[in-house]
Amino acid sequence: MNEMESVEMEFTGNIKFDSIYGRNRNKVFRTALYYTKRREIAEEITQEIFMELYVKIEEIDEGKAENWLLTVTKNRSLNWIHKSNAEMRSIEYLQDVEELLTDSVEYDMIEQERKKDFGVLSKEIFLELHKENERWYEVVSGIYCLGKTSTEIADELDVSKDVIYAIIYRARQWIKRNYREQYEKIFE
Numbered sequence: 001m002n003e004m005e006s007v008e009m010e011f012t013g014n015i016k017f018d019s020i021y022g023r024n025r026n027k028v029f030r031t032a033l034y035y036t037k038r039r040e041i042a043e044e045i046t047q048e049i050f051m052e053l054y055v056k057i058e059e060i061d062e063g064k065a066e067n068w069l070l071t072v073t074k075n076r077s078l079n080w081i082h083k084s085n086a087e088m089r090s091i092e093y094l095q096d097v098e099e100l101l102t103d104s105v106e107y108d109m110i111e112q113e114r115k116k117d118f119g120v121l122s123k124e125i126f127l128e129l130h131k132e133n134e135r136w137y138e139v140v141s142g143i144y145c146l147g148k149t150s151t152e153i154a155d156e157l158d159v160s161k162d163v164i165y166a167i168i169y170r171a172r173q174w175i176k177r178n179y180r181e182q183y184e185k186i187f188e
Contacts, residue, residue: 017053019062024069025050027069028049028070029046032073035074035080036081045076047169048076049072049076126140128178132174135157135167138153139167139168140168143168150165
């Protein structure tokens with residue numbers, strides 16, 4: 001798959017958006033890939049940026065669109081790098097703490113309760129996700145529970161990978177909006 005295929009989207013019928021998208025999609029993708037060094041992250045950033053452009057298309061000056069897109073791409077990529085590094089430091093810290101607490105009976109009890117609570121929350125999320133949108137459920141459960149790739153799911157549903165990425169993005173946002181507090185309480 002070449003770079004152009006990885007960030008292809010269907011044209012929207014909005015001439016201004018389609019024009020800006022056509023001229024800049026590869027630049028945005030290559031910029032995100034340059035910073036993140038990860039194709040799937042670059043694809044996700046590219047998709048998010050063009051979704052944001054689409055929403056704001058009437059506010060965007062077409063002559064300044066490329067600069068706006070590349071600036072936003074660089075910032076999002078750097079934010080991803082920063083967040084990724086912070087998560088790695090957090091994971092390393094938690095691993096150190098876990099080693100200290102592993103022998104603790106109290107820790108074992110807390111961990112068992114946390115796993116139970118997480119299992120209950122996971123079931124609730126999937127049930128509610130299915131009620132909210134069956135297609136989201138199908139894609140999310142296929143990828144995260146059955147271990148299928150986005151390409152396999154796209155082929156099964158006869159849609160493009162971009163559609164799958166959009167579904168995953170929307171489902172994640174819905175889950176975060178509705179379950180962030182409960183998730184954070186479990187892992188306090």
